[in-house]
Amino acid sequence: MSSLTRPLFQARQQPFLILQRGLRKNVKVPVTLVKDVPGLGASGTVVHVHKAHMRHNLFPKRLAEYVISRKGPLDRKAMLEAEAEEKDRSLSKKQIDVEQDVHSLALRNQDIISRIAKLEPLVFERSAVVTESGGEENTKQAIYGSLSKADVIRELADKHEIIIDKDALSMDDKIKSVGEYTCIAKLIYAGSASFKCIVVPASTIAATEQQN
Structure with a gap:
C-alpha cells in the first residue's frame, strides 16, 4: 500500500x-x-x-x-435446595444410627442389670491379720491388702461373664477388713442392681473345702 x-x-x-x-x-x-x-x-x-x-x-x-x-x-436456588435436602438425609441417617445404638445399649445394659440382681454373694478370700496373742481379731478383722473395684469387676467377668467398667460400680474404694459389703451396679438406660461381696479369712475357705 x-x-x-x-x-x-x-x-x-x-x-x-x-x-x-x-x-x-x-x-x-x-x-x-x-x-x-x-x-x-x-x-x-x-x-x-x-x-x-x-x-x-x-x-x-x-x-x-x-x-x-x-x-x-x-x-442457584435449586442447587441450594438440593444441598439442603442431602444434608437433611445425612442427618436423618445419623439420627437413625444413634437411635439404633441407644436401643442396643439399653437392651444390653438391661440384661446385665437383670443378671446382677440374681447373683449369689461374691466370696473373696484374704489373709487375715493375726494379733500378737496369736489369734485373729474377733471383730472387723483386718486383712492383708484390700478388696478393690478392680477385684470385683474381674470376678464378675471371670466367673459370671458380666462386663462393666469402674464408673458403673459403686462400693467402698478399698475394703480392708473381713465382712459383708453391698455393691451397686448402675448402668445407663437400665437402672441399678445391688449384690453382696463377702470377704472371709483364707482359713475359712480352706476349712470349708476340707469339710466338703
Whole structure:
C-alpha cells in the first residue's frame, strides 16, 4: 500500500473500528447474584450485565459470580435446595444410627442389670491379720491388702461373664477388713442392681473345702 493511499484507507476504517469498540463495550455476560442487588435482582438469580460492570463492581464486591458454562440454565436456588435436602438425609441417617445404638445399649445394659440382681454373694478370700496373742481379731478383722473395684469387676467377668467398667460400680474404694459389703451396679438406660461381696479369712475357705 502506497503512502498516498494509506491515509485514505485508514479514514475508511475509522468508523468501523469505532463501531467495533462500541459493540465490544456493550457485550453482556451472564452472572449469578449472590446478594440482592437493587436494579438487577434478588440473590440466586441469573442476570446479564456488562463485562466492565461485572469486572470492576459486582465481582470485586462479591455481589455476583460468573456463570460457569454448562448445559441448561444455572438455578442457584435449586442447587441450594438440593444441598439442603442431602444434608437433611445425612442427618436423618445419623439420627437413625444413634437411635439404633441407644436401643442396643439399653437392651444390653438391661440384661446385665437383670443378671446382677440374681447373683449369689461374691466370696473373696484374704489373709487375715493375726494379733500378737496369736489369734485373729474377733471383730472387723483386718486383712492383708484390700478388696478393690478392680477385684470385683474381674470376678464378675471371670466367673459370671458380666462386663462393666469402674464408673458403673459403686462400693467402698478399698475394703480392708473381713465382712459383708453391698455393691451397686448402675448402668445407663437400665437402672441399678445391688449384690453382696463377702470377704472371709483364707482359713475359712480352706476349712470349708476340707469339710466338703
